[in-house]
Amino acid sequence: MTWIDLGDPLPRPIPERYDPLEWEVGEICPLPSFLGTLDRPFSEVLDARVSHREFGFVDDHQLGALLWLACRTRGVGASDLGFDLEHRASPSAGAIHPIHIVVKRPGDDRWWLYEPRAHQLVELRQATGKLAGLHELSLQVLKGDEATRILFLAEPAKTLGKYQDGCSLVWRDAGALLAVMALTATAQGLNFCPLGITGEPWASALADQGKLAGVGLALLGSAAGA
Numbered sequence: 001m002t003w004i005d006l007g008d009p010l011p012r013p014i015p016e017r018y019d020p021l022e023w024e025v026g027e028i029c030p031l032p033s034f035l036g037t038l039d040r041p042f043s044e045v046l047d048a049r050v051s052h053r054e055f056g057f058v059d060d061h062q063l064g065a066l067l068w069l070a071c072r073t074r075g076v077g078a079s080d081l082g083f084d085l086e087h088r089a090s091p092s093a094g095a096i097h098p099i100h101i102v103v104k105r106p107g108d109d110r111w112w113l114y115e116p117r118a119h120q121l122v123e124l125r126q127a128t129g130k131l132a133g134l135h136e137l138s139l140q141v142l143k144g145d146e147a148t149r150i151l152f153l154a155e156p157a158k159t160l161g162k163y164q165d166g167c168s169l170v171w172r173d174a175g176a177l178l179a180v181m182a183l184t185a186t187a188q189g190l191n192f193c194p195l196g197i198t199g200e201p202w203a204s205a206l207a208d209q210g211k212l213a214g215v216g217l218a219l220l221g222s223a224a225g226a
């Protein structure tokens with residue numbers, strides 16, 4: 001067995017400023033806000049969470065509620081890193097949130113980047129072709145024609161600007177986010193299943209070399225019709 005040592009993160013004495021990626025985007029799809037409450041008690045949600053592997057369609061209200069609760073930016077703070085720090089439901093090393101959520105809805109070949117401040121999806125230009133192989137692989141891992149496929153896409157330089165040897169922080173952020181999303185889906189009565197594939201080598205091809213890295217996928221669907 002080989003354990004790959006990712007090193008021990010240490011804050012850099014002087015952070016390296018980083019200009020976040022500028023995406024080539026197409027259509028914009030605003031999502032409905034979720035202003036109500038989920039009635040299921042949290043203790044029940046914790047006891048109920050399991051991975052479900054059958055998926056019906058989720059509509060934009062259900063997807064919007066999941067992203068609103070689990071992923072949206074609730075507050076921002078200034079920093080000297082080249083971008084703002086953020087508060088979201090999931091904890092993140094340094095409040096940096098280096099992981100983007102990219103979704104592919106059933107019946108739509110396009111992949112959409114979630115913008116957590118504006119609570120909207122933006123179409124990622126050229127992603128259909130670049131992620132075609134990943135879509136195919138994810139179908140081999142877990143079928144589900146009606147599933148919404150979620151790619152966890154890291155922009156590691158955000159975290160590595162503040163921490164040397166910070167790669168493990170990005171992976172731990174991915175796990176934290178996965179758990180928050182799985183519990184949120186359970187609270188909504190939706191089906192959710194993580195996938196072990198990372199999204200590589202396709203995910204990183206969405207930008208210049210080294211800027212992006214796939215750190216996992218998940219499938220989301222409704223229980224009804226599954």
Ligand SMILES: Cc1cc2nc3c(=O)[nH]c(=O)nc-3n(C[C@H](O)[C@H](O)[C@H](O)COP(=O)(O)O)c2cc1C
Nearest residue numbers: 049050051052053141142178193194195196197216
């Ligand atoms: C990082 C990670 C990767 C996983 N990869 C897969 C996968 O590729 N396919 C799958 O069917 N389930 C996958 N799962 C789900 C696990 O199999 C599941 O969590 C485990 O069997 C425990 O079941 P439970 O989630 O219902 O408690 C993954 C879970 C995690 C956390």
